[in-house]
Amino acid sequence: MTKRRVEPLVWLMFSGGGVMAAVFLPILAFLFALAIPLGWVARPDHVHLLAVVGHPVTLVVLLGMFVLMLVHSAHRFRYTLYDGLQVKRKTFTAVLCYGAAFIGSIAAVNVLARLA
Amino acid sequence: MTEVRTYRRPMSIWWWTKKRSYFVFVMRELSSIFVAWFVVFLLLLVRAVGRGGAAYDDFLDWAASPGIVVLNFIAMGFLLLHTVTWFNLTPQAMAVRVHGRPVPPAVVIASQYVGLVVVSAFVYWLVTR
Amino acid sequence: MPDSIRLEVTRYRPDTDSEPQRQEYDVPLRKEWTVLDGLNHVKNEVDTTLSFRWSCRMGICGSCGMNVDGEPKLTCATFLTDYAPGPVRVEPLANFPVVRDLVVDLFDFMERLPRVKPWIIRDDDVTEVDGEYLQTPEELDAYKQFSMCINCMLCYSACPVYGLDPTFIGPAAIALAERYDLDSRDHGARERLDVLIEHEGVWGCTFVGECTRVCPKHVDPAGAIQRYKLKAAKESVKAFLLPRGTR
Ligand code: SF4
């Protein structure tokens, strides 16, 4: 019988977040962080954007995506600290990284819930 | 058995600068910071959209300020590194089979890029429609 | 082509040296000479005190692994001409304690190898006495790649995670576990998973991928480790979702 462990589940979320970041994030980041602010693409109308983002399906997708990507980042950064910087206080680092992802997730719920 | 006196070589904290492949690995892992940054950035955008047209315009003006633009260019570079390395490693990380036959790695990689294009086109259409 | 090449060899004599030193030797540069041939030349003609391991000289025994110009290599399969005009740095395999000169201590690996149970485990009482276990060519192909390992330890030497945390069970051991898991005659996957799902098992691996790159036998340990993570994850999800007893 397999013992219940969190490592495999965190790893699954890490992987899921990795896929999200690889597939969805490039276009979102390109549009909203570069193309629209720099005027390469016309500013989408606010009413239209509000309708798109406020749609229940979008909200759920965004929430799932944000949470997974935050766990992905936290997990990866945690190991970068271990390996790259040889940080020795492992428990402290883990709490810090996953804690930040948790806080970020709460913030995401907060922001998205206001639109619902 | 007699005790053997062995010498343990310490591992330098700069180990990842000594080999190209190690360096690329650490850069790939550091992409995580920029993924997190983009999540924060998008959350701020969503919040601004929720607050109304004026807040939305303010946000985009802020996003066009030089500091943020430079940061976002760098972040975009790391994000692309993440995408490329992630796609490249997928066939190694899981043995994909269709009808019991293993799918060649090149096909797995190519189909992910197809997925990327489809998703990107859809998001682009949704946003600019 | 110059007719000689310089080897910069790491020496460590535990009785006199407090830490490894470097010693230089000029050896003939011949088209068909490997780094190992160069070392043997030194041993036979120049300095008989130099210690290093080798046996087969044909990439089979896995004992001649050393770091050549910083890359873990089988020295019997690494040609001096590829490093001309030199010098060539020859060091003991990284990440292992040095016993003497180019000889490293592999005790750590020897001790953990049996932990992944690299043998065929049956859950019935069928033994060889009842006849051979039959297997089709396809079934053989399923695990063949992972069975090519010669325990040369190049992968451990290339792995920064093992270097930083020697409790990590490491690439070759996990590849070997996968080799038996994929064997149609074996029923031991669950037992091995119980070992590898532990913290020192697969979770320390961050998929640097160097083990696969340096492996002289194309075993792909990095791939084996990621597949193990997926296996472990699937089992864990089941363990959370299914009520006890049905597992
Ligand atoms: S997996 Fe490859 S590199 Fe590692 S010990 Fe086996 S043969 Fe050597």
Ligand code: FES
């Ligand atoms: S001497 Fe046997 S593998 Fe090199």
